[in-house]
Amino acid sequence: MGDSIRIMAGAAFAGFACLAAPAAFAQGDMADVEIVTHQLADGLYYLEGQGGNIAVSVGDDGVLIVDDQFAPLSEKIMAAIGALSDHPVRFVVNTHHHGDHTGGNANFAAAGATILAHDNVRQRVAGNFGDDPVPANALPILTFSEDITFHFNGEEIRVHHVAPAHTDGDSFVYFVNADVIHTGDVFRTTSYPAADANGGGSLFGIIDAYGVLQDMMGVDTRLLPGHGVLSRPDDLAAQLAMIQDIRANVDAAKAEGKSLEETLAMGITDEYDERWSSGRWNAEYLITTLYEGAP
Numbered sequence: 001m002g003d004s005i006r007i008m009a010g011a012a013f014a015g016f017a018c019l020a021a022p023a024a025f026a027q028g029d030m031a032d033v034e035i036v037t038h039q040l041a042d043g044l045y046y047l048e049g050q051g052g053n054i055a056v057s058v059g060d061d062g063v064l065i066v067d068d069q070f071a072p073l074s075e076k077i078m079a080a081i082g083a084l085s086d087h088p089v090r091f092v093v094n095t096h097h098h099g100d101h102t103g104g105n106a107n108f109a110a111a112g113a114t115i116l117a118h119d120n121v122r123q124r125v126a127g128n129f130g131d132d133p134v135p136a137n138a139l140p141i142l143t144f145s146e147d148i149t150f151h152f153n154g155e156e157i158r159v160h161h162v163a164p165a166h167t168d169g170d171s172f173v174y175f176v177n178a179d180v181i182h183t184g185d186v187f188r189t190t191s192y193p194a195a196d197a198n199g200g201g202s203l204f205g206i207i208d209a210y211g212v213l214q215d216m217m218g219v220d221t222r223l224l225p226g227h228g229v230l231s232r233p234d235d236l237a238a239q240l241a242m243i244q245d246i247r248a249n250v251d252a253a254k255a256e257g258k259s260l261e262e263t264l265a266m267g268i269t270d271e272y273d274e275r276w277s278s279g280r281w282n283a284e285y286l287i288t289t290l291y292e293g294a295p
């Protein structure tokens with residue numbers, strides 16, 4: 001499996017490159033990445049490696065995972081899952097199309113898993129490979145338009161489409177009994193909210209999606225973000241309050257007739273930047289998007 005995994009790595013990066021700065025992985029060298037397993041509940045875990053957090057449901061029905069990081073990590077991810085269950089991975093749910101969440105699709109499908117995602121994810125995963133041929137099995141073979149529910153391992157696993165948000169194919173995956181929601185990249189704790197406009201995303205859609213998430217959640221719900229640390233409702237509320245505060249100040253500046261340049265110079269996000277401004281998802285991106293009102 002090693003050779004085929006490496007060949008696919010480069011293509012997966014091509015799609016991912018627009019969203020983050022994977023300079024450290026430009027060689028496709030993930031030899032040092034370790035997969036760390038965390039337990040969320042009986043039969044429910046998440047794996048950290050490089051790329052999006054992976055949720056893992058294990059039990060008598062088999063294994064279901066949410067997202068699968070990069071192709072070069074598939075063997076390590078499969079080994080980590082193998083330590084939790086003797087059963088095969090039957091289903092992979094993709095929260096969205098980005099290569100750090102779908103790069104392992106072809107490997108998991110080759111090992112027998114069925115890949116499932118929103119309709120738009122199928123087209124956009126194909127786009128991840130640019131002009132290169134799309135590897136066999138890389139695309140979700142089951143797609144849905146709004147919602148789908150698994151009844152699996154004694155869990156009710158609701159996959160709920162919310163878009164446009166981070167992209168136009170996002171889903172939340174709610175493990176109802178465990179009371180854990182994998183949010184994909186709609187909610188993350190590593191930067192300001194990240195809307196991939198090229199992938200059909202919208203910052204304003206993310207703000208709306210936070211409201212959807214709040215309606216789904218109870219006081220004890222835990223959020224597994226696409227990137228970052230396990231979070232609570234208060235963490236989401238704080239992030240939403242931050243965005244609303246910044247948005248109100250940008251709107252006020254605009255109403256006073258300030259130009260975008262003048263608004264950017266006002267220091268509106270100064271108190272938040274150290275914690276939240278990161279890479280492409282920085283203060284300039286945030287203020288510019290709010291000022292321009294799209295996407």
Ligand SMILES: [Zn+2]
Pocket residue numbers: 019096098166185
């Ligand atoms: Zn993403």
